[in-house]
Structure formats: C-alpha cells, structure tokens
Amino acid sequence: DVKVTQSSRYLVKRTGEKVFLECVQDMDHENMFWYRQDPGLGLRLIYFSYDVKMKEKGDIPEGYSVSREKKERFSLILESASTNQTSMYLCASSEYTANYGYTFGSGTRLTVV
Amino acid sequence: QQQVKQSPQSLIVQKGGISIINCAYENTAFDYFPWYQQFPGKGPALLIAIRPDVSEKKEGRFTISFNKSAKQFSLHIMDSQPGDSATYFCAASYRNRDDKIIFGKGTRLHILP
Numbered sequence: 001d002v003k004v005t006q007s008s009r010y011l012v013k014r015t016g017e018k019v020f021l022e023c024v025q026d027m028d029h030e031n032m033f034w035y036r037q038d039p040g041l042g043l044r045l046i047y048f049s050y051d052v053k054m055k056e057k058g059d060i061p062e063g064y065s066v067s068r069e070k071k072e073r074f075s076l077i078l079e080s081a082s083t084n085q086t087s088m089y090l091c092a093s094s095e096y097t098a099n100y101g102y103t104f105g106s107g108t109r110l111t112v113v
Numbered sequence: 114q115q116q117v118k119q120s121p122q123s124l125i126v127q128k129g130g131i132s133i134i135n136c137a138y139e140n141t142a143f144d145y146f147p148w149y150q151q152f153p154g155k156g157p158a159l160l161i162a163i164r165p166d167v168s169e170k171k172e173g174r175f176t177i178s179f180n181k182s183a184k185q186f187s188l189h190i191m192d193s194q195p196g197d198s199a200t201y202f203c204a205a206s207y208r209n210r211d212d213k214i215i216f217g218k219g220t221r222l223h224i225l226p
C-alpha cells in the first residue's frame with residue numbers, strides 16, 4: 001500500500017524552538033507539499049517542491065522553510081516556533097501532474113506553548 | 114485571486130437522506146475537479162474526481178454533478194450513513210505544469226443515526 005508517512009503524530013514544542021517536521025513518501029512521486037489545517041480556514045499551502053533541491057512558496061510561507069535533499073523526503077522547518085503556528089500539519093505528494101490527485105499523510109498536530 | 118468556494122461550512126443530515134455540498138470556481142483553465150474526504154485524525158483522501166468533459170460521475174452512493182457553463186460542481190451522497198460523517202473538500206487544478214490543487218475550505222458533514 002502506497003504511503004506518505006509523517007514522522008510524528010503529536011508534537012509539543014516551546015516558543016522559540018526550531019522545529020523539524022519530516023515527511024517521507026514511497027511512491028516515487030515528483031511533487032511534495034506541506035499544508036496546515038485550521039478550523040474554518042481549510043487547507044493552506046505553506047511550501048511545495050517539484051523536484052529534489054527545488055522549493056516554491058505557497059500561500060503562507062512566512063515563518064517556515066523547507067528542505068528536499070532526497071526525492072522521497074520533504075522536511076518542514078519552523079525556524080523559531082510561535083504560538084500562532086499551533087496547527088495540524090499535513091504533507092502530501094503527487095505524480096508529475098496533480099491531475100491524478102494528492103496522497104496525504106495522517107498529519108502532525110503541533111502545539112507550541 | 115483564483116479560488117474555489119465551497120458551501121455549506123457544516124451540514125447535518127438524517128441517516129438515509131441526501132447530502133449535498135456545492136462548489137464554485139472562477140478559472141476556466143481548471144480541468145480536474147476532485148473531492149477529498151477526511152475523517153478525524155486522518156489526512157484527506159481522494160474520494161471521487163471529474164473532468165469538465167462530462168456532466169456527472171457516479172461511484173456507488175457518491176455522485177459529482179458538474180455544470181461547466183455555471184462554473185459549479187457538487188457532491189451528492191445518496192442514502193447517507195453515519196460512517197459518511199467527515200470533512201469534505203472540493204478542489205480544482207490546472208492542465209499545465211503548475212501542479213497545485215486549489216482546495217475549498219471544507220464542509221463538516223454529520224449524519225444523524
């Protein structure tokens with residue numbers, strides 16, 4: 001069964017900490033995405049990547065960065081965590097064209113205290 | 114700004130009834146319209162999708178109706194069951210290399226037993 005695996009299900013971090021969220025896919029997909037999901041705001045795109053070492057800003061990149069050193073792994077980095085970054089973070093991947101849909105991971109619920 | 118507008122934000126339906134979720138889009142360049150289903154604690158999963166060359170697609174109890182001239186599409190869930198209780202996202206994407214899927218803000222559906 002094809003999968004997108006997010007390394008942590010729940011995380012609690014302190015304000016100001018540097019936080020790494022890891023995502024690995026086993027489908028040899030070219031494209032990978034990071035979203036955050038908040039009640040009433042739906043899915044908001046943070047960053048995405050079409051290829052190794054490539055990255056593109058999404059709709060809400062402020063306070064985040066990403067790294068894609070290998071095709072199967074896409075990391076989201078919170079440089080200095082803040083309480084307004086408390087959220088559910090979802091990773092997704094897709095083939096060359098998104099017209100075949102995304103496969104999402106189960107999410108990481110991050111709480112910043 | 115290109116977007117997909119989804120309504121209602123929440124919906125309560127009696128068991129056995131028909132659940133209807135509506136979406137509208139702006140950009141006629143969209144050529145793929147998926148629906149995603151998300152259960153609590155899980156990531157969204159592709160439920161059903163349609164392309165603009167057809168007006169309806171049915172898979173089991175789930176049907177997408179598509180009105181190209183009105184730039185609207187909807188999800189109908191026939192004989193709704195408590196197990197259908199979830200958040201549903203409509204979405205749209207382009208035919209070119211810009212591979213982002215544009216998501217609606219989601220509808221939280223609750224089916225009363």
